[in-house]
Amino acid sequence: MSDTTNKTNRGQASYFNDSGSLGHISHLEHERYRTLIESTEDWLWEVDDKMIYTYVSPQVEKILSYSPDEVIGTSPFDYMPQDEGQRIAETCKEIVKTRRDLHLIENINLHKKGHKVHIETSGKAFYNDQGKFCGYRGVDRDICDRKIRQDESKIFTETMRQISEAALYLDAKGKIIYVNQTFFYLFGYTSEEILHKPISILSCPKMAGISNPKETLKALNETGFWEGKTCRVTKAGKRLKVYLRARAVYEDDGKIKGYVGSYHDLNRHNQDEKRLRKTLKATIQAIANTIEKRDPYTFGHVYRVAQLSLEIAKEMGMSKDFLRGLEMGSLIHDIGKIYIPAEILNRPGKLSDDEMGMIKTHSEVGFDIVKDIDFPWPIKEMIRQHHERLDGSGYPDGLMDKEILPEAKIIAVADVMEAMSSHRPYRPALDPELALGELSGNKNTRYDAEVVDICDYLHRKKEFTFA
Secondary structure, eight states, rough: OHHHHHHHHHHHHTTTOTTTTTTOOOHHHHHHHHHHHHHHHSSEEEEEETOOOEEOOOOOHHHHOHHHHHHTOOOOOGSSSSSHHHHHHHHHHHHHTTTEEEEEEEEEEEESOEEEEEEEEEEEEEEETOEEEEEEEEEEEEHHHHHHHHHHHHHHHHOOOOOOSSEEEEEEEEEEEOOHHHHHHHHHHHHHHHTSSBBGGGGOOTTTTTHHHHHHHHHHHHHHHHEEEEEETTTTEEEEEEEEEEEEOOOOOOSEEEEEEEEEGGGGGTTHHHHHHHHHHHHHHHHHHHHTTTTTGGGOOOOHHHHHHHHHHHHOOOOOHHHHHHHHHHHTGGGGGGGHHHHHHHHOOOOOHHHHHHTTTTTHHHHHTTTTTTTTTTTHHHHHTTOOOOOSSSSSSOBGGGGGOOHHHHHHHHHHHHHHHHTTTTTTOOOOHHHHHHHHHTTTBBHHHEEEEEEHHHTSSOOOOOO
């Protein structure tokens, strides 16, 4: 019998009896335990007193892509990045000394294909019939989805914090869970006075034609969105005329889990138009910064794309309003990359077909993120179309020449020019001449000829350089 077989048999027996043998357990009970273990989504394991695996359940293959045979006889720390392995080993060493429980220890494992998997580990010490310490038995849980939700929550909170309007988030029962700093300023409450209070605390005395919070929630439950002028009252009792934008937030199963909204103070509307444009730009820049922090190798990409896009549009004689919209759209054209794992974005080697397919979803995902935002420019279409090509070879919709927005045609050229001229994790920066050659060689087929010619003119005649 091979050593691997011995390890596997020993591991399979170990979860039935503290002494390490099957004892008097019946075949039926054996099957019952095996079925329970193999049906859970978590990875069950046993290690000996040297922290060497003596049993792992089949779920290890689903989580890390290693078979149980490959794992048994190795250490948990073998599957962690070096620094992480040392950190967790020190943590476990102190716990094992006193035989304490391993309680919800978060750690990072490396998948067999190389990407990181976030794990939560719990376990208890076990002993043989003579009371001798034998090791630990426990469970590893894949918490990658939880980490993604936590990252999304951080992005949401940071975005809400950056918004200049009074923003708030309610739970499904209409209680206030989060408000930003502008809300405190506008309504005069402290966090202790407003958080976990019902939204009805902001109700004005009933007025004809004015929606109170209860009516607004009813509309949100029916349609998922509400927008319009209304009235709310401050802590001091002052009535505020506000413009409210609100929408329902849904669980994956379609149930409402909360509501998000923002109040714009109409009492100051006349003096706010210029400030609002500035604030919108700042919010867009905050989102752009959030995107770029996830991909340090391309930091500054969206700003350089925006810079070149604006110079091209100016040479084309576009209006000031067109330029404002183009700047906003180019700054967040890659917002969909928020949902691409950082391990893929930052990988120095060639991506697999599946990974490239995931990258290609970012324009469609970006569109979905902003589709319900009422921008004064076609920003959501710019995001969706910036990888479309004149001959229909682009994505996600395979649009042809006249179906593509002028803004998207400009961003497409600026995007290619910047990407080829800048450093990437898989190659050094290329000579700008190569990028201009790529564009010129494909104008009228993939790229708009006028945009390409102006890009070429800016670089050759006006000596354009990225800031």
